[in-house]
Amino acid sequence: MKHRPADRPASPSDSENSSDAAMTAIPQRSATSRPESQRVGFAGRLRRSWPLLIFGIAIGAGLGIYFLGGSDRGLDRPLELTLRPIPAIYSPERAMGYLETICDFGPRPTGSEAMKRQQEFLTDFFTENGASVELQKASIRHPLTGEAVEMANLIASWYPDRPIRFLLCAHYDTRPFPDRDRKDPKGVFIGANDGASGVAAWMEMSHQFSSLPADVGVDVVLFDAEEFVFSEGRDDYFLGSTHFAQQYKMSPPAVGYRAGVLLDMVGDRELQLLYERNSLRYARDVTKSIWQTARRLGVRAFVPRTRMQDIRDDHLPLNQIAGIPTTDLIDFDYPRPGFRAPQYWHTTEDVPEKCSGTSLAAVTWTVHQWLVEQSGK
Numbered sequence: 001m002k003h004r005p006a007d008r009p010a011s012p013s014d015s016e017n018s019s020d021a022a023m024t025a026i027p028q029r030s031a032t033s034r035p036e037s038q039r040v041g042f043a044g045r046l047r048r049s050w051p052l053l054i055f056g057i058a059i060g061a062g063l064g065i066y067f068l069g070g071s072d073r074g075l076d077r078p079l080e081l082t083l084r085p086i087p088a089i090y091s092p093e094r095a096m097g098y099l100e101t102i103c104d105f106g107p108r109p110t111g112s113e114a115m116k117r118q119q120e121f122l123t124d125f126f127t128e129n130g131a132s133v134e135l136q137k138a139s140i141r142h143p144l145t146g147e148a149v150e151m152a153n154l155i156a157s158w159y160p161d162r163p164i165r166f167l168l169c170a171h172y173d174t175r176p177f178p179d180r181d182r183k184d185p186k187g188v189f190i191g192a193n194d195g196a197s198g199v200a201a202w203m204e205m206s207h208q209f210s211s212l213p214a215d216v217g218v219d220v221v222l223f224d225a226e227e228f229v230f231s232e233g234r235d236d237y238f239l240g241s242t243h244f245a246q247q248y249k250m251s252p253p254a255v256g257y258r259a260g261v262l263l264d265m266v267g268d269r270e271l272q273l274l275y276e277r278n279s280l281r282y283a284r285d286v287t288k289s290i291w292q293t294a295r296r297l298g299v300r301a302f303v304p305r306t307r308m309q310d311i312r313d314d315h316l317p318l319n320q321i322a323g324i325p326t327t328d329l330i331d332f333d334y335p336r337p338g339f340r341a342p343q344y345w346h347t348t349e350d351v352p353e354k355c356s357g358t359s360l361a362a363v364t365w366t367v368h369q370w371l372v373e374q375s376g377k
Contacts, residue, residue, distance in 0.1 A: 081271060081362045083298030090204065090365045096357030099200035099267060103190050103352050108174045110140070110228040110239075111149040115173060119154060122172070122199070126156035126220065129206045133157075138243050140225060143235040151225045153240045158209045159217030160255065164374060166218050167260035167324055168205070168367075170198025171226030171240065171314055179232070180346035192352045193334055194345060197267030197360060205364045213375030217255075223314050241314035245321035258374070259286045260326030262315045265345075266363045267355035270335045271301040273363075276328045277310045283325035290327065293370040299362050307332070329363065 086092070101121070105114040123133045136153040154172065159165075174191035181187060190196075202220045209218060223240035260283075266273070279287045294302035311330060318326040334345050335354065344350045 081299065081301040081358055083300060086358070086361050086365050089208065090361040090368070092357030092361040094357075095200050095204040095360035095364065096352070096355070098203045099192060099196045099355060099357075099360065100352050102172075102196040102199055103192050107176075107189050108172065108191065108195065109176045110151055110173050110225045111142075115224070118172065119152060122154055122156075122203075122222065125203060126206060130210055131156035131158050131206070131220070132160075136244065136247065140228070140239055143228070143230045149228075151228075151240055151243070153224055153244050154222040156206075156220040157217075158219070159212070160219075160253070162215055162217035163255060164216045164377075165253075165255050165257050166216070166371060166374070167221060167257040167318070167326065168202055168218055168263075169221040169223060169241075169260060169314065169318075169326075170202060170263045171195060171224070172199050172222040173224050173226055173228065173240070175227045175346060176230055178347045178350070180343070181348050184348055187348045189346070189348065190351050192350050192355050193265050193267045194350055196352075197265060197355060198263035201263050201266055201360045201364050201367075204360060205368050208368050213372060216371060216375050218371070219257075226314055237312070238314055238317055242317040242321065245317040245324075248322040248324070257324045259283065260315070260318050260324045261286075261290070261367055262313060262318070262326055262328045262330075263363065263367075264313055264328060264330040265332060265334060266329055267359050268331045268334050269354060269356040269359065271331050271356070271359040271362070272333070273302050273329050273331055275304065275306040276330060277307060278312075278316060278319070279327040280306065282315070282319035283327045286325050287327040289373075290329070290366065290370050293373060294366045297366060297369060299366050301359065301362050302366065329367075 102108075102118060105118050105121075108115045108118050119135065123135075126133050133154065133156045136155055138151050139148045140151045141147075142149045172195060174195045175189055177186050178189040179185050199222060202222075206220065212218070221244060223238075223244065225239035226241065227237055228239060229235040229237060275287060275291070291302050291304050295304070309332075311328060311332060313328050313330065315326040315328040318324045332345070334350075335342060342349070344354050
């Protein structure tokens with residue numbers, strides 16, 4: 001997956017619901033060459049200001065723990081993501097089983113045999129759960145060989161004639177190689193969180209679509225070629241979602257989408273979903289309302305703060321080309337922020353053991369309840 005966070009200073013409007021303020025260090029000055037009288041005076045001032053010094057040391061220590069990844073949260077025990085039990089209809093075990101099944105296909109880059117097997121599996125699965133399924137195919141160019149490669153978005157539709165419709169999406173391809181892996185950048189990339197997690201969450205939620213409100217219909221769209229990328233800075237991202245957005249704009253359906261929800265990297269065992277800047281820019285009301293639903297349910301994984309970086313993801317073509325207000329639910333810190341913290345993104349470590357069915361179920365619960373709340377609006 002390619003997200004290309006772009007660091008930039010926060011604007012005044014970014015301070016809403018945010019605790020990501022920047023801190024500037026004050027350089028220390030040496031007093032070794034000062035006269036004795038000045039050094040005594042400094043000692044006196046030091047005695048008077050010791051409470052402030054202690055406070056500063058405490059703040060510095062806290063920031064050091066955060067940025068150096070010194071959290072005492074073990075990777076073997078997930079965070080308490082909810083304040084109350086997740087209802088039994090959203091099954092962490094079942095959702096995790098879906099993620100593991102997808103990963104069992106192996107790496108799933110665009111045009112691969114594993115991708116084709118995944119498409120067949122998902123077509124059968126969603127059909128059995130009441131959807132009509134189609135593959136939206138297009139031909140793209142292989143970045144290395146120049147040969148034509150078939151790309152296919154999978155579209156599973158429930159109740160296409162209902163007056164309120166939503167786009168529920170994720171990407172289901174994997175990056176060709178774990179290029180961020182320092183030890184094995186050409187190794188095997190399974191893409192458990194980065195690819196399979198969003199698919200597994202929609203699979204889990206599909207069990208609830210038969211009981212959607214009578215005026216609500218949904219399409220689950222799985223984008224191909226989100227990151228059919230072999231060379232950073234040369235190859236294009238978001239080919240599947242861009243094609244989908246262009247087709248939607250040229251031939252809009254009889255009932256257009258009211259809004260879209262993109263799931264990406266939602267399986268982290270230490271899941272923390274912050275407001276994403278582009279989501280607030282293009283789909284502010286959608287984004288805020290989902291977090292409000294999470295707050296009402298007591299799902300602590302949805303944190304009402306804004307990320308310091310813009311995230312480039314499949315929601316951009318949907319917003320910018322198709323005009324569908326789409327929010328991106330993504331925990332880009334996998335597993336946690338920090339200079340020395342372990343990072344699994346685009347490495348061989350992105351495997352099912354690093355993911356959590358509880359995280360998937362918490363997201364499923366929240367988004368499903370948000371969908372139900374949209375009835376009649």
